[in-house]
Amino acid sequence: MAVISRCLAVICLSLVAGMAVADEVREFGHPVMEQRYRELTASLRCPKCENQAIDDSNSPVSADMRDRVYALLQEGRSDREIQDFMVDRFGDYVLYNPRLEGRTYLLWGLPAVLVVVGAIVVLLIVRARRRASAQALSADERARLNELIDRERTE
Amino acid sequence: MKRRLLLSLPLVGFIGLAIFLYMGLSMDPFGRDSARLSDAFPSFELSTLDDPDRRVDESLFEGEVTLVNVWGEWCPTCKQEMPQLLDLADRGIRLVGINYKDTRDKGREFLDEFGNPFEVNIFDPEGDLGFELGVYGAPETFLVDADGIIRYHHTGYIKPEDVRDTILPEVEKWQ
Structure with missing residues (x-):
């Protein structure tokens, strides 16, 4: 109750x-x-x-x-x-x-701009890494690697 | 080196944002400008506090720089502000009052008790003129130039130092 x-x-x-x-x-x-x-x-x-x-x-x-x-x-x-x-x-x-007008373009636009800039940065970093790993061996290193492989085969 | 610089970008961005937001913390939300700045004083037709038969309108503001103070008997800050307004009137500045959301009796009592720096008081019991001016509390003070254009707006209490630091320079600027 x-x-x-x-x-x-x-x-x-x-x-x-x-x-x-x-x-x-x-x-x-x-x-x-x-x-x-x-x-x-x-x-x-x-x-x-x-x-x-x-x-x-x-x-x-x-x-x-x-x-x-x-x-x-x-x-x-x-x-x-x-x-x-x-x-x-x-x-x-x-x-x-806030209304979308001259003074508020920055306010409304900045988040979208930041997302796009962020995506571009990520894209550039990923591409640079991929290229870096593909070209990981210099000419000298490659020669030395081949040499080692050859030695392995002949022994 | 270039890579270092690139890596420090997010930190720099963060610090910038932090400073920006920190400044926002100490901003006074009532310090914002009135939407009525640079507008003509809104048209109205109301009686005066003294005389219910005397009608006044916006032509009251033609020809002379005027400080318009929005006050009410119910508003404690308005009482504190009166010495400053009397001081301004003593310096020869023309003051017009808007008796906002008040009754005639109480408004008159207020002036008897705290002094009357106003050349005339517009009686606005419903707060209609106040609404047209964008008043959201009392006291509020507007500076109207000789052409009847609103040039300056002060929200809230006029401190004794505000008279010298902001009100007088603004009056001189528009005279």
Whole structure:
């Protein structure tokens, strides 16, 4: 019995914790709209918090941002327009995924470039080793080897 | 020799990366520039804290370099910051306040208690103007030039030494 009531308490507490942010009741005309709202609020970063999305943050500015996302969705704005709206005010900081543009080519491109450079280096090393083992004997060494083999045969 | 150099490349790369990341550790995440720098002050129409019937808009910033301070009675740091703002006002700099997410009564009480360095206070109870400015906490301070363009942004507390070291030079720069 004690176990059951403890379990119930834990369940209730976790429900309350989950509702801390979810106490805003929003009406979505369409499930797609709701899905877009969820995705947008999960991909926008709270400017006040160091690393929390606005759907997960109790900061007042996050609540304001959620209100704006909802209002802009109702106005029929696209996801891109809503992200632009937030970036205009709060900067690139609010995007969890930096956009691919002039300033971020290095950021997005560097990992790929490093993989390619690494592959080339490995390839060069393997090739050099292979060549080195094929040419392992110099002319003198080969002559000496032949000599030894010949001596073996004649004896 | 060439081979030695080649072999040391990964180490050099690692040290470079380590220095880069170490520098990141000591960066202030709130030191980032406002997205509104070089933008015109957003348009708005709000009443003033003193007078609910007086409407002000962005034309408030035409013609003179202005420091715009976002404050609220609920914000403890704003209280600490007031002596610095009063000092700036004494030096002849024009200050305009944005009373952010506050009530008229509390805002007025605050000014009675801590002094009023502001020529006028824009009353922004819903924080709409603050949102347009990209404000995510108070206090925040913007420098607006005589053409109404935002030129400088200070997040958080203005320390007494910040007045001399950063705020005054920025004001002079844009005057």
